[in-house]
Amino acid sequence: MSEGFASFPQGPLGDFVGKIEQALPKLPKQEAKVAQYILLNVQSIGPETGKSLAARIGVSEITVGRLLRRLGYDGTKHLKELLREHYAMGGAPVAPSADIDSKMSQVMEAELSIIRSVFQQTGNTHWEVARHLISKSKRVYVTGFQSVRGLAEDFTRRLSIARAHTQYLSPHDGMLGEWLDRESPGISEECLLIVDVVPYATEGQELARIAKQQGRSLIVVSDEFCHWSAEIADACLYAPSNSGLYLESTIGLNVTLGLLVDYAANATPEKARKRLASWKKNARRLKLF
Known part of the structure; x- marks a missing residue:
């Protein structure tokens, strides 16, 4: 289970999660189901489309899009960009062991x-x-x-x-x-x-x-x-x-x-x-x- 401290959303993805949490108590029932699912599965929804996400949650694809637009995002495409940016890996290559005394x-x-x-x-x-x-x-x-x-x-x-x-x-x-x-x-x-x-x-x-x-x-x-x-x-x-x-x-x-x-x-x-x-x-x- 890799969902702990190191995965704590920061930056744009953190802002997105924060918006969902703030909006959740006031959301219509179906949109609230989508919001709760995203909060609990934010790390694993990267491959999902609006259609597949809706099918998993048991709501219409329109409901997924409506929630994201309500939060100021342009559908699941925008969400994928946030996830891609947050979980992209980079950094300098590891030094070869020969460099260690x-x-x-x-x-x-x-x-x-x-x-x-x-x-x-x-x-x-x-x-x-x-x-x-x-x-x-x-x-x-x-x-x-x-x-x-x-x-x-x-x-x-x-x-x-x-x-x-x-x-x-x-x-x-x-x-x-x-x-x-x-x-x-x-x-x-x-x-x-x-x-x-x-x-x-x-x-x-x-x-x-x-x-x-x-x-x-x-x-x-x-x-x-x-x-x-x-x-x-x-x-x-x-x-x-x-x-x-x-x-x-x-x-x-x-x-x-x-x-x-x-x-x-x-x-x-x-x-x-x-x-x-x-x-x-x-x-x-x-x-x-």
Whole structure:
């Protein structure tokens, strides 16, 4: 599902989407159907004609044209031009690997190997369990300590767009106030995801034990040095970190977390599309983009 931050419409296409959103509450019913379809499928309607678009939505071709003219556009031809302009790809060609010095070339190969390792693991049992938990749990808590807290917080925000009931958990700040109702019947449907690296193993282990003792499922996303997760977690996802950099690489953790967001979105694609459309609408109203 490639409909996230990088696809956020800006420029002329963004103006077009903004006009649709502003007009939507006041549109006639049939034109509103067209507008809503375009908002939810703006990335995939490039090949459509006015006729094919009307057939998909279940309205007349005249209705499609009427909506576009109401918004100040000359039919689907004008819309295609906006999409072509927005999604055109350009830029300078990638430099050949021969231009990279030997040390950086070794680091690059190590980083690529890390990514490859993550993808090679996605067919194992732990990934199957993680996919199920990240998409089916009633609530997902996410946490990470110190240098990986930022990764955990970013993942929480992204996951909250893909699915409902996602919450960052800060044990230090809140002292687990969120978990005081230990007898809640819904605890067995909750999941904790911990992003862990070696220096914070003690904290992660204790929090993991509390989560399991209270009845929650547990996913641990960690580097290759994590020695404890296999004994406690329902799913252990490993992302190698030793690539020769001054500090350990986090690219594997990022890839792993990105895949989990994608799995959550694809578990309920229609809901995820609607959530993303609502997120974009709110972002525009707040003038964030």
